[in-house]
Amino acid sequence: MSEVFDIVIVGGGMAGCAFACALAEMDCKIAIIDNQTPPIFSVDNFFDSRVVALSLASRQFLTQLGVWDAITAQRVSAFDRMQVWDADGTAQISFDAADVQQSALGYIVENNLVVSALRERLQQQSNVQWFCPDAVVNLCDVDDKACATLILNRGAEVQGKLIVAADGAQSLLRQLSGINTVEWDYGHHAVVATVRTEKPHGAVARQRFMTTGPLAFLPLRENNGGEHWCSVVWSMAPEAAQALLAQSEQDFAAQLARAFEYVLGDVLEVRGRFAFPLRQRHAQSYQHGRVVLVGDAAHTIHPLAGQGVNLGFMDVRVLAEEIQRAWDKKLPLADERVLKRYQRRRRGANLAMTATMELFKQLFARQALSVRWLRNTGMSGIDGMPLLKKQIMRHAMGLST
16 A cells, blocks of 8 residues: 655755755655665765865755754865866956855865765654665656655555655656656766865865866865865866776876866876766756656756756755745645746746856857957956956855845
8 A cells, every 4th residue: 555645755865855854844744765875974984076066055055954064064175266267368267255255155065975964864854754775667646636656666656745856867757757858968078086186275166168178176175184185077078088087097197287287286196087978958847747856857057167956955945935835825735836936936047057057168169269359358357347256256156146
């Protein structure tokens, strides 16, 4: 016999766990289905290769959820400045948190630390039941007037009045719900590594735009030995990425240092190299029947601005607000008016960020003399306009202008 829940969340990553935490005050039954065993984070372990750049708005949201202190007690790398420059010219632009009266522009945090802190917080909620590790294999009755039914890999059936798809970019729930996406391949892979540099990073995030793709060095907290570590994300053509991964550690380090113009000196050590394809996608609708999408299940964008997770957290915050309002008014949680209001509040903002990232990618990829002149003139001009820079910083940090 199926067990019935008010809300079933498919995906126990950052978005799914954050949504469950956001509903802590609601007296409702919540199920979380996830096919991954819980991540184990220890500050004694080396940096995880997968990191996120959290905005101030995301920090505030995680504080509201009661998990930020647990995260900072472990390992957070705040950065207070950012430097961006064009490899094909002389233009550069810099941002400083002090200019907007903040102590940091953002925070580099390991993925598994964020998920671990959220899961630990959920252990304090008696209304959450986990199905883990387990996976959804089918979805039935998505348009039913009472509940949708999820068939799980291990044989169980779970019914939910609202189904939240937080199962990532390749969302099975999105596919089973019949929600289409608009998507295209960026033609790039992102090469990721954790590297030790000769010179200290000074808590500065740096990004160099090259014709082959952007290269970012994100500062990580120095360890007790005073070593300088950064998380590297380098976007390039798939064949170039494969060739780079095939190199020895020594050759990879040498090429990386050259590409970054030795700003941080030599790259002394490389760990955790891997690459993944970059693909833009956006769901044509964020809901169908009793299913609603959040985070990467609804949208993915180019990582050059590090906004993907931040957009996901804002999805979660807004959806939680709408669900809480419906619960207080005793409305059905999957009421189309409730879910459409969430979509109206989030889809436009997400599409705008997607378009902005695509514009940046195209602008720095083109080599026509006129485009190069426009890039350099624009960057130099913005760097000399303090008020505009403040607006850009506040927008990127998720603050009101």
